[in-house]
Amino acid sequence: MIAIIDYNAGNLTSVKRAVTYLGFQCIVTNDVREITKAERIIFPGVGAAGSAMDSLKRLSLDSAIKDVFAVGKPILGICLGTQIILSHSEEGDTPCLGLVNGYVRNFPNKIKSEDGNLLKIPHMGWNSINIKSKHPVLSGIREDDEFYFVHGFYPDPDDSKYIIGTTDYGMSFASIIGFKNIIATQFHTEKSGKPGLALLKNFCKWEP
């Protein structure tokens, strides 16, 4: 069973639908027991870091996630979930879970594309990834595959060896982070067509 963590951070039904479509069993839950019992967990989310951390603490999910991480079960972070696994977010100056050392940073003001156009924030739409190191969850994923992003802040792990993939948006940022039993994507893999489903399927079978 895969537990999709529900912490009042956006609509989680799309993750559930994608996992179900792929033929895996999952539940959307905020029950600590269910989460600890699950074989693997997906940690999605959209919204602001501060209110998300508040909800996690209120529901005691922060320690549940840390426990799951410590016992080595596979964890997939998606979007806000990927940011919150780091130590600290510039969004509302929020201390986060700290499973991976690093910061969540605001895109610089007035970043520009290569042709000099001002880029819009949030970074929203389809973008490609540059694969920095091999990872089983990326099996079959090609560099020209694109993924769907919606975010105004980006993850920045301290140690670059945990950066599995980067994406360019006026600058290069970590769009896939891999550390021990965590794999985390800044993009919405559940909304990224076939490459996204392939990644999700790889995760559902991953034995770190």
Added chain:
Amino acid sequence: MLSKRIIPCLDVREGKTTKGIKFKNNIDIGDPVEMAHFYYEAGADEIVFYDITASHEKRDIMIEVVKHVAKTIFIPFSVGGGIRTVDDMRKTLLAGAEKVSVNTAAVKNPEIISKGAKAFGSQCIVLGMDVKYVGERENIPSGYEIVINGGRTYMGIDALEWAIKAQELGAGEICLNSIDSDGTKNGYELKLTSLISKNVNIPVIASGGAGKPEHLYDVLTKGKADAALIASMVHYGTYTISEIKKYIDSRGVKVRKTW
């Protein structure tokens, strides 16, 4: 680098698309779920549904459509038409839409934008704007006026001012439809699109007037649009999404090429 998005738009009335896709082999599909799946497989970057069901009692049919679509396609899609309250938004998003779009309801009650953005996040709130060129005048300094009822009712609101206000209220994206070019197949309204796009910091989807791939290229470059809405040029099989993308790519604009 971010890709420019190509977005087919499907008009739905009481659960059926009003214009089926006419393929080259003349098979007609009137089911929005099948059409959405067809475009998903064909390389659409996103899909827009516009519910034109007149009767409010029959609006739940659209929610059922959304639920079915969400089970079969795994790209973002938005739903507009008839969304008047935060509760309408909630129902549609929970059914599986990524975004909801408000147009007339927002003109009449701009607060729906801020309430929706607060409840669900700006990224799900699209402002639909129907715009007509009326010439520059005192209350319409840009020369472009907001209209409703398919262009029959002038609202006395300047389109540029409205776009900026909607962004401040928390809209995450603008779907900008030019009533003047809608249905002409002579190309998008480039001047309007670039005017709005340059003056807001949220993405702009251009709508109205697409007839050939060159029109999309123009609006994504000169028009500074982030995405282009298409309807009849793909519904009737004149072009495939793949052909349109190949053309745009050949002229050096980044589009998503694998799916």
